Amino acid sequence: MTTIAIPPGMPQYDDVPRYDVAKVRADFPILDREINGHRLVYLDSANTSHKPRQVLDVLAEHYARHNANVSRSVHTLGTEATEAYEGARAKIAAFINAPSPDEVVFTKNSTEAINIVAYAFSNASLRPDADPRFRLGPGDEVVISEMEHHSNIVPWQLLCERTGATLRWFPVTDQGRLDESGLDDLITERTKIVSLVHMSNILGTVNATARITERVRQVGALLLLDCSQSVPHLPMDVVDYDADFIVFTGHKMCGPTGIGVLWGRAELLAAMPPVFGGGSMIETVAMSGSTFAAPPARFEAGTPPIAEAVALGAAVDYLSGIGMKAIQWHEKELTAYALDALATVPGLRIFGPTVPVGRGGTISFALGDVHPHDVGQVLDSLGVQVRVGHHCARPVCTRFGVPATTRASFYLYTTTEEIDALVAGLEQVRKVFD
Amino acid sequence: MQLDQLYQEIILDHYKHPHGRGLRDADGGAHLAEAHHVNPTCGDEVTVRVATDGSVLTDISYEGMGCSISQASASVLHELLRGRRAGEAFEVHEAFVELMSGRGQVTPDEDVLGDGVAFAGVARYPARVKCALLPWMAFKDAAARAGVGVSPEVKA
Numbered sequence: 106m107t108t109i110a111i112p113p114g115m116p117q118y119d120d121v122p123r124y125d126v127a128k129v130r131a132d133f134p135i136l137d138r139e140i141n142g143h144r145l146v147y148l149d150s151a152n153t154s155h156k157p158r159q160v161l162d163v164l165a166e167h168y169a170r171h172n173a174n175v176s177r178s179v180h181t182l183g184t185e186a187t188e189a190y191e192g193a194r195a196k197i198a199a200f201i202n203a204p205s206p207d208e209v210v211f212t213k214n215s216t217e218a219i220n221i222v223a224y225a226f227s228n229a230s231l232r233p234d235a236d237p238r239f240r241l242g243p244g245d246e247v248v249i250s251e252m253e254h255h256s257n258i259v260p261w262q263l264l265c266e267r268t269g270a271t272l273r274w275f276p277v278t279d280q281g282r283l284d285e286s287g288l289d290d291l292i293t294e295r296t297k298i299v300s301l302v303h304m305s306n307i308l309g310t311v312n313a314t315a316r317i318t319e320r321v322r323q324v325g326a327l328l329l330l331d332c333s334q335s336v337p338h339l340p341m342d343v344v345d346y347d348a349d350f351i352v353f354t355g356h357k358m359c360g361p362t363g364i365g366v367l368w369g370r371a372e373l374l375a376a377m378p379p380v381f382g383g384g385s386m387i388e389t390v391a392m393s394g395s396t397f398a399a400p401p402a403r404f405e406a407g408t409p410p411i412a413e414a415v416a417l418g419a420a421v422d423y424l425s426g427i428g429m430k431a432i433q434w435h436e437k438e439l440t441a442y443a444l445d446a447l448a449t450v451p452g453l454r455i456f457g458p459t460v461p462v463g464r465g466g467t468i469s470f471a472l473g474d475v476h477p478h479d480v481g482q483v484l485d486s487l488g489v490q491v492r493v494g495h496h497c498a499r500p501v502c503t504r505f506g507v508p509a510t511t512r513a514s515f516y517l518y519t520t521t522e523e524i525d526a527l528v529a530g531l532e533q534v535r536k537v538f539d
Numbered sequence: 540m541q542l543d544q545l546y547q548e549i550i551l552d553h554y555k556h557p558h559g560r561g562l563r564d565a566d567g568g569a570h571l572a573e574a575h576h577v578n579p580t581c582g583d584e585v586t587v588r589v590a591t592d593g594s595v596l597t598d599i600s601y602e603g604m605g606c607s608i609s610q611a612s613a614s615v616l617h618e619l620l621r622g623r624r625a626g627e628a629f630e631v632h633e634a635f636v637e638l639m640s641g642r643g644q645v646t647p648d649e650d651v652l653g654d655g656v657a658f659a660g661v662a663r664y665p666a667r668v669k670c671a672l673l674p675w676m677a678f679k680d681a682a683a684r685a686g687v688g689v690s691p692e693v694k695a
């Protein structure tokens with residue numbers, strides 16, 4: 106084996122931040138479970154991640170000690186709950202380097218966050234006095250890509266139906282990368298918004314956004330990044346990425362279900378009409394009409410998921426404590442290991458980049474002609490939990506000519522032994538179906 | 540091993556060597572109708588075509604794409620119901636649906652269900668029951684369209 110020395114002055118291998126995976130695993134009670142008589146091998150974190158004790162404790166503690174409604178009570182519990190809820194907002198803002206906590210809108214999940222933006226466009230399009238950046242009509246265009254999750258396709262299809270605008274999309278290359286060759290024809294002066302996945306939930310591709318952002322700025326459109334799969338796995342800096350909106354969801358980043366985030370530039374959120382009407386989102390209400398609160402409250406009608414938001418704050422603390430750079434590097438090493446290991450399985454075909462560059466730790470594949478349901482079932486009998494199906498990204502399956510795929514996805518607690526268990530399990534699948 | 544209950548030899552056999560696969564036209568005079576069913580969670584699909592002279596199901600042909608359970612189930616359906624009188628076919632249909640809805644508590648009658656008894660293990664896997672039922676639900680629709688009797692409503 107040859108050793109290649111990295112020249113002095115360059116970042117050295119040992120400079121990369123690392124952490125003790127065994128210690129991290131001990132924080133996740135569910136990882137002790139047995140499944141069908143085998144040790145749990147959880148390779149479905151792109152679907153939902155597990156939650157560390159530190160998050161579960163905060164969730165229980167909130168209900169046990171600080172439970173009250175937020176933003177409306179003068180009593181002590183109400184004040185504590187409000188401080189915890191707004192404190193979580195500040196933590197999340199810092200986590201993505203948002204200039205202000207007021208740019209963080211709590212939602213139910215990424216899907217709701219995208220729909221809020223789409224419906225803000227819709228509502229603005231009905232009002233002649235609305236900000237022209239949000240007004241859509243025939244001749245205007247919305248741009249997405251072929252590698253989107255259904256949640257970043259369907260809301261825009263529906264918006265275009267309502268407004269008469271046209272939906273266009275980036276194709277995907279055979280290697281599973283975004284095909285940017287038609288960038289200048291695709292994003293034009295007609296484009297009002299580009300809504301693009303940052304990391305594909307099925308191909309694992311991490312899209313390089315710089316060229317797209319530059320073009321978006323040139324034509325004066327807006328840019329939304331769906332960061333559901335990236336914010337949990339790599340350092341995110343909304344200023345550096347120069348996006349207008351990003352969305353992500355709590356349950357994929359060690360937080361609870363029922364809480365997600367829409368981040369938007371303060372100036373843009375302020376220009377958006379409300380979407381859901383109700384309590385908390387108003388300034389004043391009269392029978393003759395109402396005026397609305399400033400963001401983020403304008404977009405948080407009704408009692409929000411308080412405990413979930415607080416627990417998401419704890420999740421962000423937990424991830425920051427380990428370090429997002431260290432988590433990103435851990436997953437990069439796992440991905441490199443897994444791509445090599447899967448390449449040894451006869452008849453296995455990977456959909457998406459086959460090198461651990463510009464991709465995350467989510468790997469979709471086919472095993473010969475064996476249907477993914479059957480692959481997943483045999484793996485489950487060995488304790489290996491993978492996702493099978495179209496992963497809510499049917500256009501990607503169609504693009505690659507398969508009805509479904511099997512997908513293994515990693516997170517901060519995943520080990521190389523678990524990838525070995527997957528590979529051994531695939532051998533078992535081949536035995537059953539050969 | 541639990542897995543053997545699910546992937547019985549019979550199921551794998553029907554999957555690897557399907558009986559009567561491929562959509563066929565009817566012999567002169569028979570009524571022909573088909574139904575295409577999809578499992579939206581996994582994308583499995585099957586088209587079942589029923590040919591009937593009004594009382595006998597003269598042929599049941601099918602085409603599909605999907606997991607071993609759904610495709611083997613279509614093969615078994617073809618074996619069991621082709622050439623049967625509509626009334627008998629629906630009795631078998633009902634017995635199969637009852638077996639699949641039984642969460643593993645129903646003991647199947649081999650005289651009625653033939654190779655279909657191999658699916659008893661599938662009933663223990665709620666996530667896979669829909670796979671097994673896919674061709675049977677398509678058959679029910681196709682038969683209704685062909686103008687032969689309809690079995691009672693079932694919940695998949």
